Amino acid sequence: MAKYNPFDEFIKVMESAARVMGINEEDYVTFKYPEREIKVSMPVRMDDGTLKVFEGFRVQHSSVRGPSKGGVRYHHAVNADEVRALAAWMTFKCAVVAIPYGGGKGGIICRPREMSKGELERLTRAYTDKIAANIGPSIDIPAPDVGSNAQTMDWMVDEYCKVKGESLYGVVTGKSIEIGGSKGRAEATGRGVCFVTLETMKKYGLNPADCKVVIQGMGNVGSVSAKLLAEEGVRITAVSDVSCALYNEKGLDIADIYSYIDGGRNLLDGYKGDCIKITNAELLELPCDFLIPAALENQITAENADRIKASFIIEAANGPTTVEADAILEKKGIKVIPDILSNSGGVIVSYFEWVQNLQNFYWDEDDVNAKLKRQIVNAFNDVYEAREKYGCSYRIAAYIVALNRLVTARKLRG
Ligand code: GLU
Numbered sequence: 142m143a144k145y146n147p148f149d150e151f152i153k154v155m156e157s158a159a160r161v162m163g164i165n166e167e168d169y170v171t172f173k174y175p176e177r178e179i180k181v182s183m184p185v186r187m188d189d190g191t192l193k194v195f196e197g198f199r200v201q202h203s204s205v206r207g208p209s210k211g212g213v214r215y216h217h218a219v220n221a222d223e224v225r226a227l228a229a230w231m232t233f234k235c236a237v238v239a240i241p242y243g244g245g246k247g248g249i250i251c252r253p254r255e256m257s258k259g260e261l262e263r264l265t266r267a268y269t270d271k272i273a274a275n276i277g278p279s280i281d282i283p284a285p286d287v288g289s290n291a292q293t294m295d296w297m298v299d300e301y302c303k304v305k306g307e308s309l310y311g312v313v314t315g316k317s318i319e320i321g322g323s324k325g326r327a328e329a330t331g332r333g334v335c336f337v338t339l340e341t342m343k344k345y346g347l348n349p350a351d352c353k354v355v356i357q358g359m360g361n362v363g364s365v366s367a368k369l370l371a372e373e374g375v376r377i378t379a380v381s382d383v384s385c386a387l388y389n390e391k392g393l394d395i396a397d398i399y400s401y402i403d404g405g406r407n408l409l410d411g412y413k414g415d416c417i418k419i420t421n422a423e424l425l426e427l428p429c430d431f432l433i434p435a436a437l438e439n440q441i442t443a444e445n446a447d448r449i450k451a452s453f454i455i456e457a458a459n460g461p462t463t464v465e466a467d468a469i470l471e472k473k474g475i476k477v478i479p480d481i482l483s484n485s486g487g488v489i490v491s492y493f494e495w496v497q498n499l500q501n502f503y504w505d506e507d508d509v510n511a512k513l514k515r516q517i518v519n520a521f522n523d524v525y526e527a528r529e530k531y532g533c534s535y536r537i538a539a540y541i542v543a544l545n546r547l548v549t550a551r552k553l554r555g
Contacts, residue, residue: 145438145439145442145463146222146226147222147223147225147226147227147438147439147460148222148225148226148229150226150460150463150464151226151229151230152173153464154464154536154537154540155169155172155173155233155540155544157537157540158537158540158541158544159544161531161533161537161541162531162541162544162545164544164548168548168551168552169544169547169548171203171205171551172202172203172229172232172544172547175200175201175202175203175225175228175229176201176202176203176204176209176243177200177201177275178198178199178200178201178221178225179198179199179200179201179271179272179275180196180197180198180221181196181197181198181199181268181271181272182194182195182196182197182271183195183196183197183249183264183267183268183271184267185260185263185264185267186263187260188257188259188260195249195250195251195264195267195268196249196250197247197248197249197250197268197271198219198221198224198247198248198249199213199224199245199246199247199272199275199276199281199283200221200224200225200227200228200245200246200247201228201243201244201245201275201281202225202228202229202231202232202243202244202245202246203229203232203243203244203547204243204281205232205243205547205550205551205554206232206235206236206241206242206243206546206547206550207235207240207241207242207243208242208243208277208278208279208280208281208282209228209231209242209243209244209245209280209281209282210231210235210242210243210244210245210281210282210284210488210491210492211227211228211231211244211245211246211247211283211284211286211488212227212246212247212283212284212285212286212287212289212315212487213246213247213248213249213268213283213284213285213286213289213293213297214227214246214247214248214249214286214287214288214289215248215249215251215253215261215286215287215288215289215293216248216250216251216253216287216288217250217251217252218250219248219249219250220248220250223248223438224246224247224248225246226438226460227246227248227286227459227460228244228245228246229244230244230246230459230460230480230481231243231244231245231246231488232244232543232547233481233539233540233543233544233547234480234481234482234484234485234488234543235488236542236543236544236546236547237481237482237485237520237523237524237539237540237542237543237546238482238485238488238489238516238517238520239516239519239520239523239546240488240489240492240516241492242282242488242492245281245282245283246286247268247272247283247286249264249268251264251288253288253289258292261292261293262296265293265296265297265300266296266300268297269296269297269300269301269304270300270304273300273301273304273305276301276312276313277301277309277312278309278311278312278495278498278499282311282312282313282314282491282495283297283312283313283314284313284314284315284487284488284491285315285361287360287437290315290361291315291316291317291322291327292317294313294314294315294316294317294322295316295317295320297312297313298310298312298313298316298320298321299320301313310498311495311498311499314326314491314492314494314495315327315487315491315494316494321494321497321498322494323490323491323493323494323497323503323504323509324503324504324505324506324509325490325493325506325509325510325513326487326490326491326493326494326509327361328365328369329486329487329489329490329491329509329513330361330362330365330457330484330486330487331361331362331363331364331365331366331367331368331369331457331486332365332369332486332510332513333483333484333485333486333487333489333513333517334362334365334366334433334435334455334457334483334484334486335365335366335369335370335373336486336513336514336517336518336521337455337478337482337483337517337521338354338366338370338375338431338433338455339373340518340521341431341453341455341476341478341521344525345453347430349370349373349374349375350374350375350376351430352375352376352430352431353376353378353392353428353429353430353431354370354375354376354377354378354429354430354431354432354433355377355378355379355380355424355425355427355429355431355432355433355451356377356379356380356381356433356435356457357380357381357386357421357424357425357432357433357434357435357436357440357458357461358381358382358434358435358436358437358457358458359380359381359382359398359402359435360382360435360436362435362457362458362484362487363380363433363435363436363457364399364402364403366433366435366457367380367395367398367399368395368396368399370395371395371396376391376392377392377393377395378390378391378392378393378427378429379393379419379424379427379429380393380395380398381421381424381436382402385418385419385420385421386418386419386420386421386423386424387412387414387416387417387418387419388416388417388418388419388423388424388427389415389416389417393414393415393416394414394415397414398412398414401414422445425440425441425445425449426445426448426449426450427450427451428450428451429450429451429452430451430452430453431451431452431453431454431455432449432451432453432454432455433454433455433456433457434454434456434457434458434461434462435457435458436458436461437458437461438458438459438460438461439460439461439463440458440461440462441454441461441462441463441466441470442463442465442466443463443465443466443469445466446462446465446466446469446470446473447469447473449470449473449475451475452475452476453475453476453477453478454470454475454476454477454478455478455483456477456478456479456480456483456484457480457483457484458480458484459480459484460480461480462477467534467536471534476534476535477534477535477536478535479535479536479539479540481539481540481543482517482520482521482524482535482539485517485520486513486517489513489516489517490509490513493509493512493513520542523542524538524539524542525538527539527541527542
């Protein structure tokens, strides 16, 4: 992980896109610098009576196109460089899918799976107190990310409303439906991945029932993507979580695996279905039509890129492919649909949640899903056209679409 500074990787990609577009450094230099970075510490009384101090971050990369927007990651390896990159990716993600936000991201160094509910609540409330002055429905709007969920957001909105003394549901998204969450938000990132995968198949004349798909990661994004793609008749031949990967060339029983992990069993170790166990590294190198990395950053690197046998990669995680790996994949003719487009379903429905909160008028799930489909497919087509026009990769095309909108907004604001 330390070998790749994800923020440097972000700058490299942005600069490549700027070169292809032929714009001047002055047009985009501001995006090399986050607007605001906050580092906080949270003393938390643990269940065993000891006091533990946790560290956290909130980075607001840009507010050029609207308030900063992005999740809060709860992970033991989260660090300032990673959060800075994740915040910048949010700026570009919101721009490429044309929703009126800038980008932000937060992180807390912790091991959420090893903490009790009470400890997590106290940590979340302490973090919210520390950043309360700098977030808000028109300033910066946190959401769930790796290691956080609707419950985390429910505590955050409660704490924020207490601090402010008013009901401001639009301060965070990804909340439970009972307290201002949107229908369809929990599944939105995976649903978006599914729409992007199906759209790619359509563009290349592929029949979903003939496609073999491999998915790395069975967290919220990976598991929902697997479930929805399987419902479309796609053959999912391998999935994994942190403990191991499961493989069956003829296709896995995704509904069965889904109910297995949904029952609170997060590890696939005990799963007894019709499949063999392989490692995560082996999973990435399986022959397939579509590889969907849905775990963490830096999974496809210069180390293993040459051994990837997929025809397409749909990046459901943020930053799974390094810049060096990208070049290798491009030479091999593997098409990579980039994270800022593929996994944008979450933030798109976060935007719908925020709109519903501001209007106090709530939509039904079909309406949310239909609007999500329209927004993400339109973005896919914008990127597809830019790729045709500039003869570049999907990633550079997505950055071109985003940068165009960002630079225009920057110039109009003066
Ligand atoms: N954490 C998600 C992402 O990386 C969702 C962000 C949001 O909904 O604001 O896109």
